[in-house]
Amino acid sequence: MENKVLIVSHTFPPASGVGGRRWAKYSKYLNRNKITPYILTSKSTFNDSLWKDDIKDINNIFFYNNIFPTIISKTQLSFLDKIVYKLAILFLKICTKGNYFDRVVFDKKIIRKIDLIIKKERIANLIISGAPFNLLYYGAIYKKNNPHINFIADFRDPWTWGQNYGITIISNRRKIIEKQKEAFVINESDTVFVPTGIMYEYLIKTYPTCVNKIKILPHGFDVQTITPKEKPFELNPSKIKVAFIGELYDNISHYFELIAGSIEGVDSPFFIDFFSKTERYKEIFNQKLLIGKKVNFYPLIKSDELFNRLKEYDFILIVHPEYAKDYISTKFYEILYSKTPIIYISQKGITSQFIEETKSGIFLDKDSIVKFFKNENIIKKFMHEEFKEINKFELNYLTQNILINNLSTN
DSSP states (O other): OOOEEEEEESSOTTSOSGGGHHHHHHHHHHHHTTOEEEEEEEOOSOOOOTTGGGGTTOOOEEEEOOOSOGGGGOSSOOHHHHHHHHHHHHHHHHHOSSOTTOTTTTOTTHHHHHHHHHHHHTOOEEEEEESSTHHHHHHHHHHHHOTTSEEEEEESSOSTTSSSTTTTTSOHHHHHHHHHHHHHHHHHOSEEEESSHHHHHHHHHHOGGGGGGEEEOOOOBOGGGOOOOSSOOOOOTTOEEEEEESOOOTTOHHHHHHHHHHHOSTTOOEEEEEEESSOTTHHHHHHTTOBTTTEEEEEOOOHHHHHHHGGGOSEEEEEOOGGGTTOOOHHHHHHHHHTOOEEEESSSSHHHHHHHHHTOEEEEOTTTHHHHHHOHHHHHTOOOOOOTTGGGGBHHHHIIIIIGGGSOOO
16 A cells, blocks of 8 residues: 555645645655655645745645634734724634634534545545644544544644743633643544654653653754855854844844844944844834844745855844743754854743754843943854754654654555
8 A cells, every 4th residue: 555644734835834844844755755645734825935846746735724714813903903803803702612813713624624535545644733723633533533543643832831822812711621622632642743852841741641652853954955054164253244034023122122232333243134024123223223234134035045145144143032942943953054153042941052052153141142242252252063963853864763653554
């Protein structure tokens, strides 16, 4: 029988959104290892994914209709939008029992869609990725009724113990319902994947009877999209080029205010280019008259183009809010593979510890930002070391040594 797997992910290329990256990449490498991926994802009108090229050889993509008020996802609301938003929240509260911010809360019919694909294509493996977390719940229901299926629940983010997806806003009664769903998913799954060590530690402590099924599957990096620097790190202290890549999170404006105040002087050697989907926080640098002189904003581009461009930079800047101080995303491993040192700004946590232990960059908290950007001796003394175990986080290695090992061959 042909080796096949059905992967359910709410976001998947060509739809935009970073949530589609993880399984677009793993689908690509499953395909190359002679395991055929079938994809079930939501219909989307936004088809500008940065990872379109990764799915060019994947032919089996199916869609489900997502029923959810679109107003909930809007970030900038007009006066009329605010009225519609309040009405939508009221509707969601009345019509749901758990987290009414979960985007698939009305999509339980997806279970039927899963069943049709699995039976028609004779698929033995079902992988479902959340958030949205009700997808995992629907998968657990399907597994309970079809115990022969190998069900893998993939937690891309924390569910009931996180800070996002509305979990901190809903009532305790609704949180209890979500915790019950989470427990049901953990218990019914054959394997539970998480991308980080801190998520793993939380789950094994919370569900000690399920320790053997909870495993780390990092996001991983794709060697095909990154060409490492050929020359070893060499710093010119008179002109230091820094690139910021990726998402500009909430609650980090105070870090940029400190940076802007530190580099505004004519003697500062620092120049910063932002590569992001938005120009958020641009005004902070504009107030210091830095835009176009020492600071520039550019749109985010595909990884292969981006990392080719990043070869000219001395450092890559990553800034995390407090709630992300323990998250080590794919971006870190991509940067380490590119042989570019990191300037990491946040509070102390697992990520800062990772930076210091691997000697892959410089960690700055709120109190050390100004000193670093104003003291040329600190930057002159910096020594960069290559991370020797980086290949363990390469996508094909992870696919062969972790993902495939947890698939059923029946």
